[in-house]
Amino acid sequence: MASRVFKRPIEECGDGSKYRKMMKVGLLAVMYGTSMHTLSNQLEITVEEAQQFIGDFFRTYPQVHSFIKDTHEFVKENEYVETLYGRKRRFPGHRQKAKVYDSLAKQICEILGVDKLPLNVWRNKDIPRDLKRKFYDVKGDVESARRQSVNAVIQGTAADIMKRAMLNLQQYCLARGWSLCGTVHDEALMLVDDSVTECDVKEIEACMTSAASLAVPLVVDTEIMQRWGEGVKKGEWFALAA
Incomplete structure (x- = not known):
């Protein structure tokens, strides 16, 4: 991703490179709607450079931009979003505020003669003060709901x-007298x-990788x-045990 967005040779974008570090921070900013000012502080670049980064990312991955925009439109019309498995996050009252926001944003863009x-x-x-005040009255709530809606789909599905995966692991552990004793985000502690064997470990991993069927592989x-x-x-554990 860093190589594509920054247009640098992939050899320059490996572990420890500044491009990889910037991409990791920037990816979260893109997906969760971090402001340009916050992103500029996180990456130690100017606001204009942060805006350029976001633009470059969306041009490189237009499907991501479409997904975010589609999610914003869906939550505006329905006041909820769903995870891949149908769990809902609701945003009561968002529809009306979002429509006001879009109407005011359109007026502002027409006054300035710009697309965004x-x-x-x-x-x-150049923007009348009363128009700016009305816009800022709804801006915070609408943009917050938009950020949360995208986050809810991604993080909620995860x-x-x-x-x-935990249900699979619990069943597997109980059958062997083992214990699933905790989780840390997307990690499971057992x-x-x-006497655990390499075969056991592969079966444990299969409990997790089989938890979802996606267009990309799940890796453990x-x-x-x-x-x-x-x-x-x-690999190191079993090599030492041999």
């Missing part, structure tokens, strides 16, 4: 997938016997440890 809102509407002297990284925080990759 400027970075700072309030400081623009949470659903993790819950499905207590297993010292497994660590084994005797003390929390001192985990090693499964």
Whole structure:
């Protein structure tokens, strides 16, 4: 992604590179609607450069831009969004505010002769003060709901997938007398016997990767440890045990 967006050779975008670091921060900003000012502070670039980054990202991945816009339109009309598995996040009262926001935004763009809102509407002297005040009366609530709606679809679906994985893991552990004892976001912590085998680990991973069927593969990284925080990759663990 960094190579495509920044138009740099992929060799320059590996682990530890500034492009990869910027892409990780920028991707979250794009998906969750971080403001240009916040993004500029996070990446230590100017607001104009942050805006350029967002534009470059959407030009590189137009499907992402379409998904975000479609989500905004859906929540405006329906006042809720759904995860992949049908769990809803509701936004009561959003429809009317969003329609007012869109109407005022259109008026502002027509006055300025532009296709999209400027970075700072309030400081623009060409926009009537009363119009700016009406716009800012709804701006915060509407943009917050839009950010949350996109977040709810992505993070909510990720949470659903993790819950499905936990059900698989619980059933697997109970059959072996093991224990699924906790989770940390998208990580599952299990207590297993010292006799755990590579085959067991593959079956544990399958419990997680089979939790959802997506257009892209689900990937699981497994660590084994005797003390929390001192985990090693499964290959290293079994190599040492051999």
